[in-house]
Amino acid sequence: MSAYPIPDNEAGRQAALDEHHILDTEPDVDFDRITRLASQMLGVPIALISLVDRQRQWFLSRVGLEASETPREQAFCAHAICSDDVMVVSDATEDDRFKDNPLVKGDPHIRFYAGVPLQSRTGFNLGTLCVISPQPRQLASGEQQLLQDLAGMVTQYLESRSNGYLCPLTGLQNRRPFFEAGQREFQRVRQSGDALTLMLIGLDDFQAFRARFGSQQGERVVQEVARTLRALLGDSALVGRVTEAEFAVLRTGLEAREGRAQAESLRAGLALQGWLVDGVRHPLSVSRGVASLSTEDTGFRDLFQRAEAALKQARLSGKTLPG
Template identity: 45%
Template sequence: MAPYPAYPVPADEDQRLRELERYGILDADSDEHFDRILDLTAAIFGTPIVAISLVEADRQWFLARRGLAVRETPREMALCAHAIVHDEVMVVPDARADERFRSNPLVFADPHIRFYAGAPLQTSGGHNLGTLCVIDREPRELGPEQRELLHRLAQLAMRELELRRLAHLCPVTGLPTRHTFLSIGEREFERARRDQHPLSLLLFDLDNLRLINNRWGHLAGDQVLTDVVQLARTFLQPQDFAARLGDGEFALLLVGIQRDQAMALADGLRTAVAHLPGVYSHSDFRLTISGGLTVLSPSDQRLSDLIHRAGRALELAKGNGRNQIASLFDGP
């Protein structure tokens, strides 16, 4: 046990960690945009140490830093682990006089933190991924205007994180693509096995996207893709994950719901898509989807086991006439 008080855990910790993973920035290299934000922050506040820190389950990792030799620290040592619990700037005028930190190795040894101020890096959903922090080896105070300025700089850093995330999304649907799905899906798979909670995978295809493109044009096809994705989002919970795998192929990873609930959701989506209005509304054309559903089994070793099983179920749905959800399960 650490010889200093335990860090507080945010109420949204599980989803906060999910959001952090889904930004795809952990262990990534810094770049000139983050470096410029740090240079600006250091010039404004005049501190020898500035950093953009991301707080994972068991470590604090620095996406960008000035004045620090290390790239990460254990979470229990991180002052930022305390700062992410708050939505406002956290200021520690003198860490040696603060009972939370006086026995912390980062305070009584290198880098000898005395003053700390951290502004949370908050997502649009209200989850604090980490902080933009300024650190000094001498006690200091921070006035209201300086706190607000640090908060605004943290928003600027968060904007850069968001731009990085958007660069990896499908430009038509705004969904992650296959590569990201495989990476995030594997993490959810491992989490579900570790925590022994349910996990379902629905793969579905737009049955007649090619016909839409040929009859009404690709702009109409793109609008259909956008409309279907917006509709699908209404069926999902924050912890779920959606991705576009191909032209008209999508994946929905459903976290924490049982088999019957997942099947009801999948068929509800199928029914809703069939009533979705579009450019084809005044014709005899009807938009439909075919889907393949499976759930996590004790014998599954990797996410690919679910993908293979859901893919086989999807082929069954297509072979049986389309506009239906087929399911394949491994085990009872």
């Protein structure tokens, strides 16, 4: 089996894939619907949406295959992304590139493969929509068009998801991707034993502020808070906008006591900064809730709910309480 080829634009291609924040996410019904259609309409047992990562191909959706990923050197799709054309292998046992491939010689005994590159709006091939059969066969012109049309739907969903990944106002992660990233970090620290602390920073009476000064001023406040948090935290934390007036900060390696101190520092700084409207500086009421990883937490959602409860209690009491 020959080594897999590297696209000439590999660095940009990998960066484009990373920017989609789609790797290792939970199954998605839209993508699963497309792979089921590809399998049924082309009469093949296996259909995959494969994303070619640094050293692996990871399956965003799969029908007829148990594995969630394979090494890149075994990936037919690693070859397919090097061209913008449909790649068809009628019988892998007669193709010098693949005849010694473990996926040909062993399970799932690939013979037929057809893959359409999934091209981002910036022109990078992120992976493929592919179909596989253990029986040699050809791909008719109408079937090729069908596969290309389905691949176009995958690309459309990928771009739509990417566009909805970040808050358009602040550039921070929205609630769903923040939760997904938080769950991945939760699972990682469970294995490593690291500390993990979540801070929620809430703008109090934000609706009243916006009603008084207007939506444009409200948007400016949100943007300024986001800029301040990014400037203060840099790359040391994961930051997201999880509701209209709440920001979440997730830090690994931060124990509970230090987390409460940092959250209070962030809260006090934002409150002290206030907001300038028509030359007059108005106070900005800010609360915070903090929760650190507990042995009783079964997932990131437990951690988030405790921080959320602490934030709610802080607003009710007029104080800032830990979770």
